[in-house]
Amino acid sequence: MKLPDLTELALRNLRESVLRNSLTTIGISVGVASLVAMLSLGTGLQQLFSRRLAKSGLFDTVLVSSRRELRGMGREEERSGPTPGESRVLDEPARQEIEHLPNVLEAYPDIRFITELRYEDKPHLTMISALPSSAKSNDAFDTMQGSFFSSDTAPEVILQKSFAEELLGRTPPLGAPEPNVAELAKPLLGKELTMLYNQRAAAPSPTPPLHTNEATSADSSIVGAAYSVISREQKLRIVGISDLDVESMRGPMRAKVFLPLRLAQGLHVMQPADLREISHAASDQPVYSSISLRVKNPTQVQAVEDAVKKMGFTAFSILDASRSVQQVFRVLYAFLGIFGSLALAVASIGIVNTLVMAILERRREIGIMKAIGASDGDVKLLFFAEAGAMGILGGIVGVVLGWAIGQIINFGTNLWLKSQSLPQEHFWAVPWWLVFFAIGFAFLVSLISGLYPAGRAARLDPVQALRYE
Amino acid sequence: MTTAPAISAPPGSVAIRSEQLCRHYRMGETLIRAVDGVSLEVHAGEFVALLGSSGSGKSSMLNLIAGLDRPTSGTVVVQDRDLAKLSREELAKYRLHVVGMVFQSFNLIPSMTLAENVELPLRFAEVERSRRDSLVHEALDRVGLRARKDHRPSELSGGEQQRAALARALINRPRLLLADEPTGNLDSHTGTEIMDLVREFNQQLGMTVVMVTHERALAERYARRMIFLADGKLVDQSLNGPASAQSGTPGGQP
Numbered sequence: 001m002k003l004p005d006l007t008e009l010a011l012r013n014l015r016e017s018v019l020r021n022s023l024t025t026i027g028i029s030v031g032v033a034s035l036v037a038m039l040s041l042g043t044g045l046q047q048l049f050s051r052r053l054a055k056s057g058l059f060d061t062v063l064v065s066s067r068r069e070l071r072g073m074g075r076e077e078e079r080s081g082p083t084p085g086e087s088r089v090l091d092e093p094a095r096q097e098i099e100h101l102p103n104v105l106e107a108y109p110d111i112r113f114i115t116e117l118r119y120e121d122k123p124h125l126t127m128i129s130a131l132p133s134s135a136k137s138n139d140a141f142d143t144m145q146g147s148f149f150s151s152d153t154a155p156e157v158i159l160q161k162s163f164a165e166e167l168l169g170r171t172p173p174l175g176a177p178e179p180n181v182a183e184l185a186k187p188l189l190g191k192e193l194t195m196l197y198n199q200r201a202a203a204p205s206p207t208p209p210l211h212t213n214e215a216t217s218a219d220s221s222i223v224g225a226a227y228s229v230i231s232r233e234q235k236l237r238i239v240g241i242s243d244l245d246v247e248s249m250r251g252p253m254r255a256k257v258f259l260p261l262r263l264a265q266g267l268h269v270m271q272p273a274d275l276r277e278i279s280h281a282a283s284d285q286p287v288y289s290s291i292s293l294r295v296k297n298p299t300q301v302q303a304v305e306d307a308v309k310k311m312g313f314t315a316f317s318i319l320d321a322s323r324s325v326q327q328v329f330r331v332l333y334a335f336l337g338i339f340g341s342l343a344l345a346v347a348s349i350g351i352v353n354t355l356v357m358a359i360l361e362r363r364r365e366i367g368i369m370k371a372i373g374a375s376d377g378d379v380k381l382l383f384f385a386e387a388g389a390m391g392i393l394g395g396i397v398g399v400v401l402g403w404a405i406g407q408i409i410n411f412g413t414n415l416w417l418k419s420q421s422l423p424q425e426h427f428w429a430v431p432w433w434l435v436f437f438a439i440g441f442a443f444l445v446s447l448i449s450g451l452y453p454a455g456r457a458a459r460l461d462p463v464q465a466l467r468y469e
Numbered sequence: 470m471t472t473a474p475a476i477s478a479p480p481g482s483v484a485i486r487s488e489q490l491c492r493h494y495r496m497g498e499t500l501i502r503a504v505d506g507v508s509l510e511v512h513a514g515e516f517v518a519l520l521g522s523s524g525s526g527k528s529s530m531l532n533l534i535a536g537l538d539r540p541t542s543g544t545v546v547v548q549d550r551d552l553a554k555l556s557r558e559e560l561a562k563y564r565l566h567v568v569g570m571v572f573q574s575f576n577l578i579p580s581m582t583l584a585e586n587v588e589l590p591l592r593f594a595e596v597e598r599s600r601r602d603s604l605v606h607e608a609l610d611r612v613g614l615r616a617r618k619d620h621r622p623s624e625l626s627g628g629e630q631q632r633a634a635l636a637r638a639l640i641n642r643p644r645l646l647l648a649d650e651p652t653g654n655l656d657s658h659t660g661t662e663i664m665d666l667v668r669e670f671n672q673q674l675g676m677t678v679v680m681v682t683h684e685r686a687l688a689e690r691y692a693r694r695m696i697f698l699a700d701g702k703l704v705d706q707s708l709n710g711p712a713s714a715q716s717g718t719p720g721g722q723p
Contacts, residue, residue: 002592002595004598009592012580012581367576368578369578370537371570371572371576372564372565372590372593372637372638373561373565374561375558375561375562375565376557376561378593463537463538466572
């Protein structure tokens with residue numbers, strides 16, 4: 001029998017005992033709904049978590065450094081790949097190459113240095129770090145006072161609150177309550193700082209860097225080096241005070257003062273790594289001690305890390321942490337999936353029951369069909385089609401039902417969150433793959449449930465079946 | 470292979486031949502010999518009645534010829550097919566294309582309209598949809614039921630149901646019409662109508678007809694030859710003059 005005929009006859013048969021078949025289909029729907037609800041809860045929670053992780057900037061960041069840097073540092077054993085001696089230099093072309101790797105959002109050099117900042121003519125020695133403009137979305141700045149850098153090259157600065165305290169000369173005694181950021185910000189925002197730093201310049205003719213207020217340029221070049229070092233000053237406006245605890249931060253965030261990345265790059269500040277690179281620096285191209293790269297999604301960290309390693313660099317990320325988080329989600333997923341499938345398993349027994357009943361009821365009909373020329377295969381396919389149709393119908397209704405349940409719970413929870421004045425969250429997601437998976441799974445389960453009844457119907461002896469009243 | 474018009478069967482050729490055909494089955498401790506060593510020949514285009522009291526094995530014999538049942542031993546060859554050697558699939562094809570069946574209880578599918586019932590064998594035969602409507606109309610026209618094609622069997626009289634069943638048996642142009650007590654549930658007037666139709670199929674379409682009945686009068690009136698069964702054995706055969714003359718088919722000698 002051809003598929004259109006099969007479908008037509010199957011649907012007609014389903015309509016014939018509409019109540020029983022509807023109940024069975026509702027059973028499947030409930031099963032699918034529970035599966036969809038469970039898995040979309042899992043997906044939603046995972047997405048929520050991923051969003052949080054991505055915002056923290058910890059799990060989507062890979063730190064790249066040249067293998068030369070590792071020599072003798074004992075931080076990480078060298079595995080395969082080129083020996084440190086012959087590995088590549090982490091310079092601007094390398095940075096661009098890394099930035100063009102698939103799934104890499106951006107790759108920026110880590111610029112961090114200790115230098116002197118003057119505020120109201122008082123010197124303060126501190127760690128300064130450069131941040132890319134993408135750091136704006138980092139949840140570390142959710143609670144900051146003032147604003148983020150107006151542009152990537154603006155002569156602006158953001159201070160950690162502990163440094164703000166230092167500038168204001170209010171070093172609180174140990175164990176004192178946390179100072180109020182807003183209070184610290186008031187006298188500081190909009191004020192100017194002067195940064196004194198050492199500029200690295202290519203030996204023959206040092207080019208004046210961007211946005212630099214040419215000041216005391218007492219040339220103190222190192223004789224014989226590939227470049228010279230010039231002392232310079234840079235005026236910076238305080239635009240923001242961050243409410244962060246320095247000790248809790250990692251990577252480029254672990255500093256007390258932040259500069260916009262492009263500004264910092266333009267300054268060509270002398271960094272500790274420069275000294276070590278002297279022998280390799282053939283040109284005035286900047287050579288980076290390390291590069292931070294951001295990946296589109298924490299799940300792609302591993303792939304990107306591998307690609308970077310293939311290029312001959314060392315890559316490091318907090319992947320292990322995110323891996324274990326993924327592991328937790330996989331377990332949660334499996335657990336929710338099994339739990340959700342239970343109802344579907346019960347529903348599948350319903351299908352078997354309904355079809356076996358249908359065989360008893362339609363015994364004579366099966367006999368007639370066989371007598372007028374239906375093959376075993378025709379009869380089998382007909383019962384299969386009925387099971388499959390119930391599966392697909394139940395699957396579709398179930399997905400809608402599951403989605404609705406999710407929406408209701410999401411809505412209810414958000415009402416509660418609101419009443420507790422907590423931020424609202426979307427922790428329920430029905431992705432497209434789940435829709436198709438759920439319907440497909442219901443279809444498959446129905447077909448499997450139809451196996452036994454269909455086989456039984458096909459094997460029915462026509463003479464006996466025709467005798468049956 | 471078998472959708473060709475039935476008329477092509479050469480007169481005198483053997484349509485059905487059984488040799489020492491047996492169908493035994495167990496019912497508890499007892500062995501029932503429903504058909505017990507029947508050897509017979511039915512010629513193409515012949516109209517044969519199988520007569521006997523209930524339990525004589527005539528219906529079992531018909532089921533064996535129809536390919537609904539398999540013999541315990543012996544052979545039954547229909548249109549050059551040894552039915553015992555056919556696979557289940559081949560047997561289904563045989564029933565679909567070579568045999569048309571009508572039953573005492575009509576056996577229409579109650580949830581389907583007449584047209585749908587008649588169309589059903591065409592679905593199994595995978596006849597194209599575009600051709601089906603005209604075939605169904607043609608078959609219903611032949612039995613005079615076109616006007617009632619959208620009715621369900623329960624809305625029709627017994628005679629109309631049996632006519633619909635005849636239309637269904639006809640739809641795939643089989644060479645063989647097997648009728649199991651076709652008038653058993655009908656009054657005599659309606660029964661005559663049905664039997665006239667069966668005779669029409671036999672004479673105009675050249676279909677070989679094997680009819681099971683316990684009404685001797687009916688058999689004498691319509692069949693060319695009567696075969697008597699008792700206890701699963703062939704006990705007697707006789708020819709009916711006038712019917713044979715009308716059908717114009719030779720053969721059928723006992």
